[in-house]
Amino acid sequence: MTSKLQEGILVGCGNPLLDISAPVPLQFLEGYGMNVDDAILAEERHMPIYRELVDGYQAEYLAGGSVQNSLRIAQWILRQPNVAVFFGCVGQDDYADILREKARAAGVDAHYQVSPDTPTGTCAVLITGTHRSLCANLAAANKFTIDHLEQPANKALIDNAQYYYISGFFLTVNPPSIMRVAATANAKQRPFLMNLSAPFISQYFMEPLMAVMPYVDIIFGNEAEAHAFATAQGWPADADLREIGKRLVALPKINSERPRIAILTQGCDPVLLIQHDKVQEFPVTRLAVHEIVDTNGAGDAFVGGFLSQYVQGKSLDVCIRCGNYAAGHIIKNPGCTYSGEPEFNE
Numbered sequence: 001m002t003s004k005l006q007e008g009i010l011v012g013c014g015n016p017l018l019d020i021s022a023p024v025p026l027q028f029l030e031g032y033g034m035n036v037d038d039a040i041l042a043e044e045r046h047m048p049i050y051r052e053l054v055d056g057y058q059a060e061y062l063a064g065g066s067v068q069n070s071l072r073i074a075q076w077i078l079r080q081p082n083v084a085v086f087f088g089c090v091g092q093d094d095y096a097d098i099l100r101e102k103a104r105a106a107g108v109d110a111h112y113q114v115s116p117d118t119p120t121g122t123c124a125v126l127i128t129g130t131h132r133s134l135c136a137n138l139a140a141a142n143k144f145t146i147d148h149l150e151q152p153a154n155k156a157l158i159d160n161a162q163y164y165y166i167s168g169f170f171l172t173v174n175p176p177s178i179m180r181v182a183a184t185a186n187a188k189q190r191p192f193l194m195n196l197s198a199p200f201i202s203q204y205f206m207e208p209l210m211a212v213m214p215y216v217d218i219i220f221g222n223e224a225e226a227h228a229f230a231t232a233q234g235w236p237a238d239a240d241l242r243e244i245g246k247r248l249v250a251l252p253k254i255n256s257e258r259p260r261i262a263i264l265t266q267g268c269d270p271v272l273l274i275q276h277d278k279v280q281e282f283p284v285t286r287l288a289v290h291e292i293v294d295t296n297g298a299g300d301a302f303v304g305g306f307l308s309q310y311v312q313g314k315s316l317d318v319c320i321r322c323g324n325y326a327a328g329h330i331i332k333n334p335g336c337t338y339s340g341e342p343e344f345n346e
């Protein structure tokens, strides 16, 4: 990093979750009616999963929650603490202490709302070979309220930031908070970035997603998420990722002077950057099988790498290359974790 960045230049909101990750047999998933690549919210029938993982399997605790993952990765690359501020809700328990410590160690300035009578949220990461199935029990994360953003100190943090990033996942928790941040970004003409996060968001939360879409300057997503969005919009079933990207950027936008950009990842295939009706491809360096630990958090790390450059005013080209660098790195590490010093060269 060359020059010092303003502290708190980037604000993120999301679900702070502690990941409980373990390899499990297929029957474990089947017992809970889950598929190998799911990302779902826990229902009543899923609640025993967490205890069962801890008691019966080699469970690992890892800091999770999509936006926090991205901010931790951005901070790792920036090497200057407190560039990123995070808002979300935790409980008053050991899990919250773990998350607080992981955020601090990574350099993320987390300002948690605390729900005293609800446990901190967890996400079961069920690993079957190279697949992972996610089941999030939001718990305290679901208790986030807009009053937290209205606290004078937190409001000041939002007002002073220059960049805003919120996950689609947060739409299940508190759309008014998202709209508040989006409106602030728009009023100050500052970029507002969002993620499609998971197919179920487009399937079941399209209304709040479309309410915020006019404010979104950059939208991120992977293949499955883009297709789920297209299906929910009733777009032609044969629309490919490029076509979906073009339609995404063409959706109505409040600040029409800053046209929307879509960035769609597709695993080891090239990342697509869609602007107007132009699609650019950015190749991904394919990793050898023996280098891959797990792809968990690859999408989150991509966004983290992107943000680390974007907040420095770097070109989209550099931002995307850093996204690919960060994703490649965390694939070589368990969950969304990193090791050693970052080695990204523009």
Ligand code: AP5
Binding pocket: 014, 015, 017, 018, 019, 039, 040, 041, 063, 064, 065, 066, 067, 069, 123, 132, 134, 135, 136, 167, 169, 170, 221, 222, 223, 265, 266, 267, 268, 271, 284, 285, 286, 287, 295, 296, 297, 298, 299, 300, 301, 302, 323, 324, 325, 327, 328, 331, 336
């Ligand atoms: P998870 O879904 O595992 O992580 P992710 O970041 O979405 O990563 P994926 O592996 O799904 O990647 P992707 O499909 O998005 O991207 P793509 O494959 O295109 O989620 C983990 C976290 O989600 C957990 O920590 C959990 O806490 C959180 N979470 C779950 N539910 C939540 C909820 N309700 N609320 C909040 N948080 C929640 O790849 C992206 C990039 O990776 C590519 O562009 C490329 O650069 C690289 N890449 C991918 N595959 C390869 C490869 N084979 N070789 C080289 N590079 C690769």
Ligand code: NA
Binding pocket: 293, 294, 295, 296, 297, 298, 330, 331, 332, 333, 334, 335, 336, 337
């Ligand atoms: Na990983």
